[in-house]
Amino acid sequence: MSSTRTVAHAVAETLKAYGVERMFGIPGGGSSLEVIAAAADAGIDFVLCHGETSATIMASVTADLTGTPGVVLTGLGPGAASAVNGYAFAHLDRSPILLISDSYDPTTHAFVTHQKIDHAGFLAPIGKGSRRLDGETPASALAALLDMALAHPRGPVHIDLSACEAARPATEQVSRPAERTIGEPPPDLMAQIRSHLDGCRKPAIVVGLEARDPAVAVAVTALAAKLDCPVLTTYKAKGVVADDDARSGGMFTGGSAEAPWLGDADLFILAGLDPVELIAQPWPYKAPVVEIAASAVRPHY
Incomplete structure (x- = not known):
């Protein structure tokens, strides 16, 4: 690569600003090589993988563990198509990842057919x-996509990047991403929640994947201590409440395993619970539900 700052550099610098430390994939030439070299300049490691699906799943798990976007690079056509299973994994597991696929330059679309697939269409x-x-x-365009991936419900996003586009000079400076904050609920809603809490005797808290944010985890633990009630977590939220916490009730699946523990609860507080985490069946309990979540996911319970 030349010493000129390029779009590939803008991509790498933006990823670094969002906390990315490594990316995964199988380079197919073209823009992949430009991005890998620019990433090295930005202090981002590239992990060469055995297949595109495994690379995308590794990026998804990295996102879950770090809270920053996972990144995967693929070649064009069959390379990008081979990442679909991992991309679907990120969608279903609510993992914020970025898939960067090599592509043909738009000026060649009128005559190129070899390994040409509509990446955006099938993703x-x-x-x-x-x-x-x-x-x-x-940089701004990529930042908007990363913000989209990180917004609940989190999930995968994609950019097509040709070698010509990656090598273009870029003058736009990279800005630090805005700090994501948790907004206060409306006062009338808080009054309804307090009314439910005042009227209950045996509340139970069910913690889901949205509560993995450190600030939310602290708030959930404090709420459990205040109410002195059992707390159950989904698989994705394991660790939000310590296993040795006296109020920890183990795993919540939406099935029958936890029913004896929750059968006499008179109020359920769902903290960041996403229906995608549960066994596919209707909500099994009759007690009132207070749901605290960053996004309204449909279909619901």
Whole structure:
């Protein structure tokens, strides 16, 4: 690569600003090599993987463990298609990842057919967004996609990047991402919640994947201590409440295993619970439910 700052550098610097420390994948030449070299300049490691699906799952798990976007690079056509299973995994597990696929330059679309597939088209049903970085503000465009991936319900996003686009000079400076904050609920809603809490005797808290944010985890633990009630976590939320906490009731699946523990609860507080985490059946309990979540996911329970 030349010493000129390019779109690939803007991509790498933006990823670094979002806390990315490594990316995974199988380079197919083209833009992949430009991005890998620019990432090294930015202090981001590249992990060469055996297959695109495994690379995408590794990126998803990295996102879950770090809270920062996971990143995967693929070649064009069959390379990008081979990542679909991992992309679907990220969609279903609510993992914020970015898939960067090599692509043909748009100027060649009129005559190129070899390994040409509509990447954005086949990823659309299981992704949150897709675009090309073909404008004058590639860093801002990528940041908007990363913010989309990190917004609840979290999930995968995609960019198509040709070698020509990656090597274009880029002058836009990278800005630090805005700090994500938890907003206060409306006063009338808080009054309803307090009314439910005042009227209950045996509340139970069920903690889901949205509560993995450290600030939310602290708040959930404090609420459990205040109410002195049992707390159960889904598989994805394991660790939000310590296993040796006296109020820990183990795992919650939405099935029958935890029913004896919760059968006499007179109020359920769902903290960041996503229906995708549960066994596919209707909500089995009759007690009132107070749901605290960053997003309203449909279909619901």
